[in-house]
Amino acid sequence: xxxxxxxxxxxxxxxxxxxxxxxxGFSTRLGGVSTGVYESLNLGFNRGDSDExxxxxxxxxxxxxxxxxxxxxxxxxxxxxxxxxxxxGKAGNGIIRPNxxxxxxxxxxxxKDLPLVTxxxxxxxxxxxxxxxxxxxxxxxxxxxxCGKIGKVTIEKMKEVFGTKPEDVLCGIAPSICxxxxxxxxxxxxxxxxxxxxxxSSKILRPSTMHPEDKNKYMLNLxxxxxxxxxxxxxxxxxxEITDYCTRCNPTLFYSHRIxxxxxxxxxxxxxx
Ligand SMILES: [Zn+2]
Numbered sequence: 001x002x003x004x005x006x007x008x009x010x011x012x013x014x015x016x017x018x019x020x021x022x023x024x025g026f027s028t029r030l031g032g033v034s035t036g037v038y039e040s041l042n043l044g045f046n047r048g049d050s051d052e053x054x055x056x057x058x059x060x061x062x063x064x065x066x067x068x069x070x071x072x073x074x075x076x077x078x079x080x081x082x083x084x085x086x087x088x089g090k091a092g093n094g095i096i097r098p099n100x101x102x103x104x105x106x107x108x109x110x111x112k113d114l115p116l117v118t119x120x121x122x123x124x125x126x127x128x129x130x131x132x133x134x135x136x137x138x139x140x141x142x143x144x145x146x147c148g149k150i151g152k153v154t155i156e157k158m159k160e161v162f163g164t165k166p167e168d169v170l171c172g173i174a175p176s177i178c179x180x181x182x183x184x185x186x187x188x189x190x191x192x193x194x195x196x197x198x199x200x201s202s203k204i205l206r207p208s209t210m211h212p213e214d215k216n217k218y219m220l221n222l223x224x225x226x227x228x229x230x231x232x233x234x235x236x237x238x239x240x241e242i243t244d245y246c247t248r249c250n251p252t253l254f255y256s257h258r259i260x261x262x263x264x265x266x267x268x269x270x271x272x273x
Contacts, residue, residue, distance in 0.1 A: 001014055001015070001026075001174070001175070001241070001243045001244065002015060002018070003028075004025075005030075006064040006065075007031075007060070007063055007064050008031045008060075009027075009030070009031030009041065009060050009061050009063075009064035010028045010030035010031055010041075010253075011025040011026060011027050011028060011061065011065065012025065012026040012027075012028065012174065012175060012243070012245065013026075014127065014170075014172040014174075014241045015241060016170050016172065016241045017127065017129060017170060017241075020129060020131055020170055022129045022131075022170075022271065022273070023065060023067055023115075023270075023271065023273075024127060024129075024136075024172075024269075024270060024271040024272070025061070025064075025065045025269075025270050026125060026174040026175055026267065026268075026269050026270075027043055027061055027267045027268050027269075027270075028041065028253050028254055028267070029041055029042075029252070029253060029254060029265065029267075031060060031061070031064070032053070032056070032057035032060060032061075033053050033056050033057060033060075034049050034053045034054070034057060034265060037260065037263045037264055037265070038053070038264070038265040039265070040057075041057050041060070041061065041265070042054060042057055042255075042265025042266060043057055043058060043061070043117075043266050043267060043268040044119055044265055044266025044268075045094075047262075047265060047266060048263070049265065055095070058072065058095055061268075061270070062115070065115075065270055065272075067115040067270060067272045068114075068115060069095070069096075070091075070092060070096055071091040071092055071113060071114050071115060072091075072092065072094075072095045072096075072115045072116075072117050072270075073086050073090050073093045073094065073095075073107065073109075073114060073115065073116055073117060074093060074094025074095050074099060074117045074118075074119070075094070075101060075104050075105065075106075075107050075116075075117065075118045075119070075138070075140065076094065076099050076101035076102055076103065076104050077105050077118065077140045078102075078104075079105065079140075079142050079144040080103045080104070080105050080144075080145070080148075081105060081106070081145055081148035081149070081150045082103050082104050082105055082106065083104075083105070083106030083108060083137075083139060083153050083154050083157045084101075084104055084106070084107065084157075085108050085109065085157070085161050086107050086108065086109040086111065086114065086116065087109070087111060088111055088114070090114075091111075091114050094117075095117070105118075105139055105140045105141075105145055105150060106137065106138065106139035106140070106150055106153065106154045106157070107137060107138050107139075108135065108136070108137040108154065108157050108161065108162075109135070109136060109137070109273070110133070110134055110136075110162055110273070112273045113273070114272065114273070115270055115272035116136060116137070116138045116270070116271050116272070117268050117269065117270055118138045118139065118140045118268065118269045119140075119266045119267065119268045119269075120140065120174075120176065120266065120267045120268065120269065121247065121254075121255040121256060121257040121260075121265075121266050121267055122142075122176055122177040122182075122247050122248060122256050122257045122258055123140055123141060123143075123145070123176055123257075124140075124142070124145075124146060124173060124174070124176040124177075124222050124223065124226055125138065125139075125140065125174035125175070125176060125267075125269040126138065126139045126140075126141050126150070126151050126154065126171065126172070126173060126174075126226060126230075127170075127171065127172035127173075127174060127269065127271055128154060128155070128158065128169055128170070128171055128172075128271075129169065129170045129271070130158060130162070130164045130165075130168050130170075131168065131170070132168045133158075133162045133163055133164050133168075134273060135158050135164055136271045136272070136273055137154050137157070137158060137271075138269050138270075138271055139151065139153075139154045141226055143184065143188055143220065143222065146225045146226055147188075147191050147192055147195045147196075147225075148195070149195065149229035149232070149233075150229075151171070151226050151229040151230045151233065152229045152230065152232055152233040155230070155233035155234070155235065156233065166233050166234030166235050167234060167235070167236055167239075169235050169239060170239050170241075171230050171235050171239060171240045171241070172240075172241050172243075173223050173226050173227065173240065173241070173242045173243055174269055175245040175250075175254055175267070176222060176223070176243070176246070176247055177222065177246060177247055177248050177256070177258060178246030178248065178249060179219055179220070179221035179222075179223065179224070180209065180219065180246075180249075181246055181248040181249060182219060182220050182221075182222060182248075182258075183208050183210045183211065183217055183218070183219055183220075184217070184218055184219075184220045185216060185218075186216040186217075186218070188218075188220065189201075189205050189218040189220070192204060192205060192220065192225065196225065196228065200225075200228050203221070203224055203228070204220060204221045204222075204224045204225045204228070205220055205221075206218065206219050206221075223242050223243070227240055227242065247267070254267055
Protein backbone atom coordinates (compact mmCIF):
# COMPACT_ATOMS: atom_id res chain seq x y z
CA UNK A 1 0.00 0.00 0.00
CA UNK A 2 0.98 3.62 -0.46
CA UNK A 3 0.87 6.29 2.24
CA UNK A 4 -0.27 9.59 0.72
CA UNK A 5 -0.54 13.04 2.32
CA UNK A 6 -2.71 15.63 0.57
CA UNK A 7 -3.93 18.96 2.03
CA UNK A 8 -2.50 17.80 5.38
CA UNK A 9 -4.59 14.59 5.45
CA UNK A 10 -2.77 11.25 5.41
CA UNK A 11 -4.45 8.19 3.88
CA UNK A 12 -3.55 4.82 2.35
CA UNK A 13 -4.12 3.65 -1.22
CA UNK A 14 -3.74 0.38 -3.14
CA UNK A 15 -1.36 0.29 -6.12
CA UNK A 16 -3.80 -1.98 -7.99
CA UNK A 17 -6.63 0.54 -7.60
CA UNK A 18 -4.41 3.54 -8.39
CA UNK A 19 -3.32 1.91 -11.64
CA UNK A 20 -6.98 1.25 -12.48
CA UNK A 21 -7.72 4.95 -11.84
CA UNK A 22 -10.46 4.46 -9.26
CA UNK A 23 -10.93 7.00 -6.44
CA UNK A 24 -10.40 5.28 -3.09
CA GLY A 25 -8.56 5.51 0.22
CA PHE A 26 -8.29 4.27 3.78
CA SER A 27 -7.93 6.93 6.48
CA THR A 28 -5.28 7.27 9.19
CA ARG A 29 -5.46 9.31 12.41
CA LEU A 30 -3.59 12.18 10.77
CA GLY A 31 -4.96 15.45 9.45
CA GLY A 32 -8.18 16.07 11.41
CA VAL A 33 -9.47 18.47 14.07
CA SER A 34 -10.42 16.08 16.90
CA THR A 35 -8.45 16.11 20.15
CA GLY A 36 -7.65 13.87 23.13
CA VAL A 37 -8.32 10.16 22.55
CA TYR A 38 -9.92 11.08 19.18
CA GLU A 39 -6.81 12.83 17.85
CA SER A 40 -7.15 13.76 15.14
CA LEU A 41 -9.00 12.41 12.07
CA ASN A 42 -11.83 10.63 13.90
CA LEU A 43 -14.44 9.41 11.39
CA GLY A 44 -16.78 7.75 13.90
CA PHE A 45 -20.02 9.36 15.05
CA ASN A 46 -21.43 8.45 18.49
CA ARG A 47 -18.01 7.73 20.00
CA GLY A 48 -18.06 10.74 22.36
CA ASP A 49 -16.42 13.17 19.95
CA SER A 50 -18.54 16.10 18.71
CA ASP A 51 -20.53 15.58 15.50
CA GLU A 52 -19.16 18.92 14.33
CA UNK A 53 -15.57 17.63 14.56
CA UNK A 54 -16.45 14.36 12.83
CA UNK A 55 -18.20 16.19 9.98
CA UNK A 56 -15.21 18.53 9.56
CA UNK A 57 -12.93 15.46 9.44
CA UNK A 58 -15.12 13.89 6.76
CA UNK A 59 -15.00 17.14 4.75
CA UNK A 60 -11.21 17.18 4.99
CA UNK A 61 -10.73 13.64 3.79
CA UNK A 62 -13.39 14.11 1.08
CA UNK A 63 -11.36 17.03 -0.28
CA UNK A 64 -8.11 15.06 -0.08
CA UNK A 65 -9.68 12.09 -1.90
CA UNK A 66 -11.50 14.36 -4.38
CA UNK A 67 -14.85 12.85 -3.40
CA UNK A 68 -18.29 14.43 -2.95
CA UNK A 69 -18.82 14.95 0.82
CA UNK A 70 -22.55 15.69 0.42
CA UNK A 71 -23.22 12.36 -1.30
CA UNK A 72 -21.17 10.03 0.91
CA UNK A 73 -23.13 6.95 2.02
CA UNK A 74 -22.16 5.43 5.38
CA UNK A 75 -22.88 1.82 6.39
CA UNK A 76 -24.35 0.65 9.73
CA UNK A 77 -22.07 -2.19 10.71
CA UNK A 78 -22.99 -4.87 13.21
CA UNK A 79 -20.72 -7.80 12.23
CA UNK A 80 -23.25 -9.40 9.88
CA UNK A 81 -22.71 -10.60 6.31
CA UNK A 82 -25.54 -8.42 4.98
CA UNK A 83 -24.54 -6.68 1.75
CA UNK A 84 -26.87 -4.22 0.01
CA UNK A 85 -26.96 -2.30 -3.26
CA UNK A 86 -26.86 1.48 -2.88
CA UNK A 87 -28.90 3.56 -5.32
CA UNK A 88 -29.20 7.29 -5.92
CA GLY A 89 -31.72 7.71 -3.08
CA LYS A 90 -29.14 6.66 -0.46
CA ALA A 91 -26.69 9.48 -1.20
CA GLY A 92 -25.81 11.30 2.04
CA ASN A 93 -27.00 8.48 4.33
CA GLY A 94 -25.34 8.52 7.74
CA ILE A 95 -23.21 11.62 7.18
CA ILE A 96 -25.20 14.67 6.15
CA ARG A 97 -28.46 13.02 7.27
CA PRO A 98 -29.36 10.31 9.81
CA ASN A 99 -28.34 6.73 9.12
CA UNK A 100 -31.39 4.81 7.94
CA UNK A 101 -29.60 1.45 7.74
CA UNK A 102 -29.64 -1.43 10.18
CA UNK A 103 -27.22 -4.33 10.23
CA UNK A 104 -25.41 -3.54 6.99
CA UNK A 105 -21.77 -4.64 6.62
CA UNK A 106 -21.33 -4.39 2.87
CA UNK A 107 -22.20 -1.72 0.29
CA UNK A 108 -22.25 -2.11 -3.51
CA UNK A 109 -23.01 0.52 -6.14
CA UNK A 110 -22.77 1.33 -9.83
CA UNK A 111 -23.85 4.95 -9.30
CA LYS A 112 -21.20 7.51 -10.22
CA ASP A 113 -20.09 10.14 -7.72
CA LEU A 114 -21.69 8.28 -4.78
CA PRO A 115 -18.83 7.51 -2.38
CA LEU A 116 -19.29 4.43 -0.20
CA VAL A 117 -17.97 4.61 3.38
CA THR A 118 -17.41 1.90 6.00
CA UNK A 119 -15.77 2.32 9.42
CA UNK A 120 -13.02 0.42 11.25
CA UNK A 121 -10.53 0.04 14.11
CA UNK A 122 -8.79 -3.39 13.70
CA UNK A 123 -11.50 -5.17 11.65
CA UNK A 124 -10.61 -5.84 8.01
CA UNK A 125 -11.75 -3.36 5.33
CA UNK A 126 -12.35 -5.01 1.95
CA UNK A 127 -12.32 -2.94 -1.27
CA UNK A 128 -13.77 -4.11 -4.62
CA UNK A 129 -13.71 -2.66 -8.13
CA UNK A 130 -15.09 -4.23 -11.28
CA UNK A 131 -13.70 -2.11 -14.14
CA UNK A 132 -15.72 -4.02 -16.76
CA UNK A 133 -19.21 -3.46 -15.32
CA UNK A 134 -18.18 -0.28 -13.46
CA UNK A 135 -19.21 -1.42 -9.99
CA UNK A 136 -17.54 -0.68 -6.64
CA UNK A 137 -18.07 -2.16 -3.18
CA UNK A 138 -16.76 -2.06 0.38
CA UNK A 139 -17.26 -4.54 3.15
CA UNK A 140 -16.45 -4.81 6.85
CA UNK A 141 -14.82 -8.09 7.75
CA UNK A 142 -14.35 -8.51 11.50
CA UNK A 143 -13.92 -12.04 12.79
CA UNK A 144 -17.64 -12.81 12.40
CA UNK A 145 -17.81 -11.34 8.90
CA UNK A 146 -14.58 -13.08 7.92
CA CYS A 147 -15.86 -16.38 9.30
CA GLY A 148 -19.05 -15.85 7.24
CA LYS A 149 -16.86 -15.00 4.18
CA ILE A 150 -18.37 -11.56 3.61
CA GLY A 151 -15.81 -10.97 0.83
CA LYS A 152 -17.32 -13.85 -1.11
CA VAL A 153 -20.86 -12.68 -0.27
CA THR A 154 -19.98 -9.23 -1.66
CA ILE A 155 -18.66 -10.68 -4.93
CA GLU A 156 -21.81 -12.80 -5.22
CA LYS A 157 -23.98 -9.71 -4.78
CA MET A 158 -22.02 -7.89 -7.52
CA LYS A 159 -22.46 -10.95 -9.75
CA GLU A 160 -26.18 -11.33 -9.08
CA VAL A 161 -27.14 -7.66 -9.50
CA PHE A 162 -24.65 -6.32 -12.04
CA GLY A 163 -23.39 -9.39 -13.87
CA THR A 164 -19.85 -8.98 -12.50
CA LYS A 165 -17.36 -11.70 -13.45
CA PRO A 166 -15.22 -12.47 -10.36
CA GLU A 167 -12.12 -12.79 -12.54
CA ASP A 168 -12.46 -9.10 -13.49
CA VAL A 169 -12.64 -7.82 -9.92
CA LEU A 170 -9.79 -6.02 -8.18
CA CYS A 171 -9.75 -6.53 -4.40
CA GLY A 172 -7.91 -4.74 -1.61
CA ILE A 173 -7.43 -5.86 1.99
CA ALA A 174 -6.72 -2.66 3.95
CA PRO A 175 -4.98 -1.86 7.30
CA SER A 176 -6.35 -3.94 10.17
CA ILE A 177 -5.08 -6.30 12.86
CA CYS A 178 -2.22 -8.58 11.76
CA UNK A 179 -1.64 -12.28 12.39
CA UNK A 180 0.87 -11.59 15.18
CA UNK A 181 -1.52 -9.28 17.06
CA UNK A 182 -4.84 -11.07 16.85
CA UNK A 183 -5.34 -13.63 19.58
CA UNK A 184 -8.69 -15.43 19.77
CA UNK A 185 -10.22 -18.01 22.05
CA UNK A 186 -11.13 -21.58 21.20
CA UNK A 187 -14.77 -20.83 20.32
CA UNK A 188 -13.67 -18.43 17.57
CA UNK A 189 -11.08 -20.94 16.32
CA UNK A 190 -13.78 -23.62 16.23
CA UNK A 191 -16.13 -21.37 14.21
CA UNK A 192 -13.33 -20.91 11.62
CA UNK A 193 -12.64 -24.66 11.48
CA UNK A 194 -16.32 -25.23 10.73
CA UNK A 195 -16.54 -22.51 8.10
CA UNK A 196 -13.15 -22.98 6.37
CA UNK A 197 -12.53 -26.71 6.87
CA UNK A 198 -9.40 -28.30 8.36
CA UNK A 199 -7.03 -27.67 5.43
CA UNK A 200 -7.67 -23.91 5.14
CA SER A 201 -7.94 -23.52 8.92
CA SER A 202 -4.38 -24.74 9.28
CA LYS A 203 -3.30 -21.76 7.12
CA ILE A 204 -5.13 -19.20 9.26
CA LEU A 205 -4.88 -20.51 12.84
CA ARG A 206 -1.79 -21.27 14.90
CA PRO A 207 -1.08 -21.69 18.62
CA SER A 208 -1.00 -18.43 20.57
CA THR A 209 2.36 -16.65 20.66
CA MET A 210 0.97 -14.17 23.19
CA HIS A 211 0.00 -16.85 25.73
CA PRO A 212 1.88 -20.00 24.63
CA GLU A 213 0.97 -21.75 27.91
CA ASP A 214 -2.77 -21.44 27.16
CA LYS A 215 -3.81 -24.24 24.80
CA ASN A 216 -7.24 -22.63 24.32
CA LYS A 217 -5.79 -19.52 22.68
CA TYR A 218 -4.89 -19.12 19.00
CA MET A 219 -3.46 -16.52 16.66
CA LEU A 220 -5.88 -15.82 13.80
CA ASN A 221 -4.75 -14.53 10.41
CA LEU A 222 -7.72 -12.51 9.16
CA UNK A 223 -5.89 -11.28 6.03
CA UNK A 224 -5.23 -14.84 4.84
CA UNK A 225 -8.81 -15.87 5.69
CA UNK A 226 -10.19 -12.96 3.65
CA UNK A 227 -7.89 -13.87 0.77
CA UNK A 228 -9.05 -17.52 0.84
CA UNK A 229 -12.71 -16.39 0.71
CA UNK A 230 -11.99 -14.08 -2.26
CA UNK A 231 -10.13 -16.83 -4.15
CA UNK A 232 -13.06 -19.16 -3.45
CA UNK A 233 -15.38 -16.54 -4.98
CA UNK A 234 -13.30 -16.69 -8.18
CA UNK A 235 -11.08 -13.63 -7.78
CA UNK A 236 -7.62 -14.01 -9.35
CA UNK A 237 -4.71 -14.08 -6.91
CA UNK A 238 -2.88 -11.33 -8.84
CA UNK A 239 -5.96 -9.12 -8.43
CA UNK A 240 -5.79 -9.17 -4.63
CA GLU A 241 -3.60 -6.59 -2.87
CA ILE A 242 -2.99 -7.12 0.84
CA THR A 243 -1.85 -4.34 3.15
CA ASP A 244 1.42 -4.48 5.04
CA TYR A 245 0.09 -2.16 7.78
CA CYS A 246 -1.34 -3.50 11.04
CA THR A 247 -3.57 -1.12 13.03
CA ARG A 248 -2.44 -2.56 16.38
CA CYS A 249 1.28 -2.41 15.49
CA ASN A 250 0.96 1.26 14.42
CA PRO A 251 -1.11 3.12 17.05
CA THR A 252 0.30 6.54 16.14
CA LEU A 253 -0.92 6.09 12.56
CA PHE A 254 -4.20 4.23 13.18
CA TYR A 255 -6.87 3.72 15.86
CA SER A 256 -6.81 0.19 17.29
CA HIS A 257 -9.65 -1.27 19.34
CA ARG A 258 -7.34 -3.90 20.83
CA ILE A 259 -4.99 -1.20 22.16
CA UNK A 260 -7.35 1.67 22.91
CA UNK A 261 -10.63 -0.08 23.76
CA UNK A 262 -13.81 1.95 23.33
CA UNK A 263 -12.07 5.29 24.01
CA UNK A 264 -10.81 5.99 20.52
CA UNK A 265 -11.70 7.38 17.14
CA UNK A 266 -12.62 5.37 14.05
CA UNK A 267 -10.94 4.93 10.69
CA UNK A 268 -12.89 4.73 7.44
CA UNK A 269 -12.67 3.21 3.99
CA UNK A 270 -13.81 5.15 0.91
CA UNK A 271 -14.42 4.26 -2.74
CA UNK A 272 -16.22 6.16 -5.49
CA UNK A 273 -16.85 5.77 -9.22
ZN1 LIG B 1 0.17 -6.25 14.36
